[in-house]
Amino acid sequence: MLTVLSHSKFQGQMLLSFQNVSLSYEPKLNILDNITFSIAENGFYFLTGTSGAGKSSLLRLIYQSERPSSGQIILFGESLTNDGHKKQAEMRRKIGIVFQDFRLIPHLTAWENAALPLRLTDAKEDYIKRHTQELLEWVGIGHRMYATPQELSGGEQQRVAIARAVVTKPRLLLADEPTGNVDEDTALKLLHLFDELNKLGTAVILATHQSHLVDKFHKPALRLVKGRLQKSGN
């Protein structure tokens, strides 16, 4: 069960910790306001809230696409400060991200897109081929491996994006509205996929505004309302 925890008490065991984190673009435009929470290793967490509540911004802070205006974020036991590009890249390699708009490279095949993060590691070509193929079969699009994103449906593209996010076996998976562009059945299948991934040892933070889907899975939830964390648990 998720608890909104004080950082000082649980810092050692936590995968991710936000301490009084705020994000504002202008003095009066607060996107996130004084957010404090910690999440444990191997956990599965929903990040809920209406559109514009700050879910994507919170995820962007985790994968360091944005910097907090104030407060401290601790990820994998290290504070996310402005440590430079090399350190940032190193942290990002431990995170898998499923973007709301998939962000697949249009001229690469599903297989090439999914294998991309592995190519930033020292993995051998044989392993890349075999592992990516297995993963695409696991997400259910093994038969469409050599199709480009334009040739795939929204649900299929989403599966490729998921395969790409988990191909390096990241410690943390961030998914931003992964079910936003698919039908109910596909959405449930995708959520089961995330659940299976979590059981394999990857912590998952899944941002969604579809509260009915959250209710079907008995997982803890962080609820954002106008940039403020309202409650924890489910």
Place this chain on the structure above:
Amino acid sequence: MSLPRHLFTPAFRVQHLGRSFAAIVGIMVFIASFATAAETVLLTASYLWGQTMETRLTVEIPAVGDEASMPQAERVRQAVSVLRALPDVGMVSPLSDSEVERLLGPWFNKPELLRALPLPTLIDVDRKPGAELSAQKIQAALKNVVSDAKVNDHGAWTRDVWRLVRGLTLLGGLTIALTALTLVIAVSLICRAVIAAEHETISLLHLIGAENKDIARHFQSQASRIAARAAAIGFLFALFLTLGLFFSTRDIMNLSSLEWIHWVSVGIVSLLVPFCATAIATVTARISVMRLIETFP
């Protein structure tokens, strides 16, 4: 680590930036290779030619009207004896009549006219290396035997020619340097366009954990492949033009002093151009990309 070879294909191929990149490298290599080959040939030929001419003087024994009092052959023999007796003289070699006719031939339309004229006898004299033997000294030595002999020191005017050659070489060097600079500027501008076109892909690569050096290395290898092909084509065109030019002007430009080893040297020096151009294009691409993507969020 190996990103897909066609990762930046849309910018390089679809938007024709690869073609622009290749065209610029090819044209620059063509200009630089041609300039290098011409410059090397000019330098080598003038050096070899200067080596011979700088130490050489030519003594002209005018033809006498009255062969009975002092035959021309005797005047030449005496002049040769005096010249050979001088301590600073290395080689004395009178030119045969046929050689003199060959030298003067281009100035006369009718060969019979040339044969009818009283031609002077020319004697080539080589100074010993490092010797300070002036035309005046030779003139003075010959005064008693052939008082009307004229001495022409080639060293004086070959030094002027050598200055001209050095000026041309400098101009050639400047052309090559400007070509290299243009290549650097053009490649960095094309890289800027490619990076702008691939902004989305690079942002994604950053988000999945790619370091700037990974992206730059990949970009560099793609740029390097294009540059190498373009440089080879540019070099081949320059080679054909150079050979064609030398062949068509072989009667005007006397390059007979160049031996095969000199031609091989010209080839090797010219061959450095496409390699250097590829290296310059590759390094410029890497540095440009590194600088540009460092500004990415």
